Amino acid sequence: MFSGEIARAMLIQIQKLKLDLESGLLEMDQILRANAINFAVLAALPALGLSLLLLVLLRTWIQRDHGAEGRGNIARCHRRLLLVDVERSLMEFQHYRDNGMEEEARCKFGLVLYTLDRLCKAVESHAKETGEWLSLREDIFDLAKLDMGMTDKMIVVSRLKWMYNCLLPFSSSRLPRL
Numbered sequence: 001m002f003s004g005e006i007a008r009a010m011l012i013q014i015q016k017l018k019l020d021l022e023s024g025l026l027e028m029d030q031i032l033r034a035n036a037i038n039f040a041v042l043a044a045l046p047a048l049g050l051s052l053l054l055l056v057l058l059r060t061w062i063q064r065d066h067g068a069e070g071r072g073n074i075a076r077c078h079r080r081l082l083l084v085d086v087e088r089s090l091m092e093f094q095h096y097r098d099n100g101m102e103e104e105a106r107c108k109f110g111l112v113l114y115t116l117d118r119l120c121k122a123v124e125s126h127a128k129e130t131g132e133w134l135s136l137r138e139d140i141f142d143l144a145k146l147d148m149g150m151t152d153k154m155i156v157v158s159r160l161k162w163m164y165n166c167l168l169p170f171s172s173s174r175l176p177r178l
Helices: 003-035 036-065 070-099 102-130 133-144 152-161
Strands: none
Touching: 003 036, 036 102, 070 102, 070 152, 133 152
């Protein structure tokens, strides 16, 4: 009798354990079903991210925005603004120099050189196409000379503004025909 009760108690324990396991699996199944949408969204995220990246690359390729190095009126405006930055920085450089602030003047001249480099890169391809590159490059190099007088530099800036096709405020193709 005693061994029959132990077997019966073990059977009851096993059935209870089986019932607990089945209820746990049922709960787990309910949780998985409830989160099935979340898993589907998580699975789709890499594909969505790749699609967005592809769209951005396609848009960039189609627009081909070259900033100041491009063609069009916006690029021309960028190049002219770089020239204005050069002129403004040169005037500030001279102001610092006149007031004996040599450290600030050196810093400002460094900014002038940086802006001239950006301008040089922005106009190079356009100026080579129009045949203005050699003369334009010489004028830009003149502005980078430390020993050149400010009056001469302002004359060079004025020449840059009105002489070279890539820096004119309007396209030479829009000039009125006489």
